[in-house]
Amino acid sequence: MNDLIRGKAYVLGDHVDTDQIIPAQHLVYSLTDPEERKLYGTYALSSVPPEGAGLPDGHVPFVAEGEHRSEYTVIVGGGNFGCGSSREHAPFALREAGIEAVVAESYARIFYRNSVDGGFLAPFETPETLNDKVRTGDEVELDTKAGTLTNVTTGESWALQPLGDVAGILEAGGVFEYARQQGLIPA
């Protein structure tokens, strides 16, 4: 997890589920084969209903046609982000597309945990609704140490919830590194 994460925001609504993040038919590619893993980026967020995609403007594709990397770095979501399946492919796919952090009002906990334990992305929670205050394409800066999100485009800034217990796992880079640091498994 970088101390400062800066880039374009992609904005989504409430209850974005794991089938929308990476549909079941795409769970069959290797996560280690360099060419196949790109496909997780290609199909990331490919099943979000068009009316929800890239709120509040809608219809903005997350990954451009023919690409496997998104132009966005931070997702700003609503409530219950990542609900549904336990598939770790979901945070993996977002990371593969270039997402470093999600800022949402709340998370489904398996998605939250997978994001942290796999070291894929930082799942920050916000005490207020931000997906109506940030527009897709706005430049944002996330200070992960201070716990603030700034919309560089508009100049507004918000305090995020502290990461709490999972901060140590994210700082270590995932649960394996954390377990080694804690002496729970041999280094």
Add this chain to the structure above:
Amino acid sequence: MTITEAILANHAGRDRVSPGETVWIDVDTLMTHDVCGPPTIEIFKREFGEDAKVWDKEGLAIIPDHYIFTSDQHAHRNIQILRAFAAEHDLPYYYDVGGDDYKGVCHMALAEEGFNRPGTTLFGTDSHTCTSGAFGLFSTGIGNTDAALIMGTGKIWVKVPETMRFVFEGELPPYLMAKDLILAVIGDIGTDGATYRAMEFDGEAVYDLSVEERMTLCNMAIEAGGKNGIIQPDAKTMDYTRARTDRDFTPVYTSPDARFHSERVYDVSQLEPVVAKPHAPDNKAPVSEVAGTKLDRAYIGSCTGGKIEDFVAAAKILKGQEVTIDTYVVPATTDVRKALWTEKVDGETLADIFENAGAKIGLSSCAACLGGPPDTFGRTHGTEVVISTTNRNYPGRMGSKQSAVYLASALTTAASALSGVITDPRDVLVA
């Protein structure tokens, strides 16, 4: 302590734990399947080394079930990875496809094979792993990284959840099933109404249910965001479990001083058949309100709706009748499938009833519950409107993003298959 807290305390080597605490616990059973097994194995080998051994061969169940009967080459590769790993580690509980060992849907298979032992901990790389909690154990879904950590160490960190208690009182009317109860709960509290909490089901109507029907309640705890669903073990639980395993286990129970986050009480005699409308499991409506909605397809199957009781319920309605829309019957496990040819309703086997009614009987697997490769049995490809006994109806879940799925009990689904429109089972059930 609640039963959930008591199990976690036992497995953390502690006298007590409290909600909000993070503890490392011992895992009794790890389950993985063909979708998440291969990446779990990749991570296990990356982190522990190519020659690493699993922490406990007896504790690992590998149950392929998701993309089984397909020509998809990537899906076949996943099976080959599982097969090679099971052979390399001489795993006793690998249920390979294509032979006598094959079981079908993992959550039902865990029950049938005696892995659901009261008082134990069970983790699985599938969000519906909470199904096993019907046997009074702590079970929850995890990702590949957590599964790989368990595979190597037998340990995992858990934040102790608060417990929400749901009490079902009264006698269940013949037109209701466990699916109606859980759809009612999810509709009331929402898909995030139990986020990071245990959902404990209690009350005489729960203990009147068979253990299989109780699994339907716990199966859908995740659809309310719950960490686990759980029911205290009773004589039915113990009989079912002891008939399927010789392994030791110690049942534990919610103590009188247990503290709950909240409690909801339902009088089941006052409930109606319900559906979850597209496109979320909490989009609840009484069947009477949406009755007449035109359908293209009916689907009876999955870990939550493909059990023998679901098929008996459906057969009671379909006997001597013909369906008017495409109707798919997908038994969860090979045991359930075999039972279609032995279980009878009024002297006729379930298989004969379904075939005479014009339904298509599939092979045991997850099939179209979650879409999957294009050639998956029962998968949607267009704008089909489906009524289904499955557990999730998010956009594109059964395949096509343009199709719409209503979730319902097997009774409601079968009644609707006859008429081609959503139909209240009370309208067709013979008293």
